[in-house]
Structure formats: C-alpha cells, structure tokens
Amino acid sequence: MTLRELSEKDVIQIQTGEKLGRIDDVIFDEGNAALQSVVLRGRSHFFGLMGYDEDLVIPWHSIKKIGVDAIMTDVETDPVRPGSRRRCQ
Template sequence: MTIRELCEKEVVQLEQGVCLGRADDLAFDPATARLQSLILLGRPRLFGLLGGEENLTIPWQEIETIGTDAVLVHTQLPSAAPSKPGLWQSLRARLGL
C-alpha cells in the first residue's frame, strides 16, 4: 500500500461509528522510518482567515484495522468547543425576541 492510498481512505472511529475524515499527513519515526501516527487537519474557519480547528493526531497504537475502504481507529473524539452565539442570536437576545 502506498502513502497516497492510505491517505485516500476514510478514518472511522469504532466506538461511535463517526467518520473523522481522511488522513492529511503522516508522522514517521526518524530513526526507524516506522509510521507513528496519522494526522487529520482541522477544518479552516472562514476560508482559513480565522485560523482553523485543532488537528487530530491518531497514534499508531490506536489504529485497529486498515481495510480496503477505511481505517478503523479506537481514538477519542475531539471535544467540541462551546460555540458562541451567532450574530443573529445575539441581536435577538438583545431585542428580547
């Protein structure tokens, strides 16, 4: 299997069956050239102008199976940051609607 083929597979968290996306990068051990982890980049906010979400690193020990279509992992889901109310919700609250 090539690195390109590995990065084209969907990464699925087994406990809840959540699709985490695809691996964007890989981390290797420089001494042994062994694969250490998969890295899934966080989604950009406002086309990347406001930064992005936190990257998700999945250590090799948490990878259960690399199948033909997906990579199954036993990793914890990233905790969702509490969202701030949007502009319209703030305006409605101020106006008492």
C-alpha cells in the first residue's frame, strides 16, 4: 500500500466512531526503517485565517485495522490547543 492510498482513507476512532481526519504524513524510525507514526494535520478554521487545530500524531501500534474505505484506531484523543502537535498513546 502506498502513502497516497493511505491518505485517501478516513481515520476513525473505534470506541466513539469519531472521524479524526486523513493521514497527511508518516514518521519513520531511521535506525531500522520502520514506520513509527502517522500524522493527521490539524483542521483549519475559516480557510486557515483563524488558525489550525493541532496536528494529531498516532503511533503505528495504535492502528488496528486498515480497510477498503477507512483506517481504525483505538487512540485516545483529548481537547486540543491550536498551533502544535499532540502525541497520542
């Protein structure tokens, strides 16, 4: 599967059914060339003029299933503050 194919799927939180967004980037561990995390860019407010939500960084081990249309994760999300990245456990 390519990054382009991954980025076309919605990322869904399993417990709540919340749509978290789509994958915009990945983080690799250079030492062993393994996929470490995926990054979902923060949502823009009023076309970006009012800022953006934080990026969401989801560890690869939190991805539970990659389906035809969606990616399921059990990551816990919490309220965000604009401007930086938040890492999930």
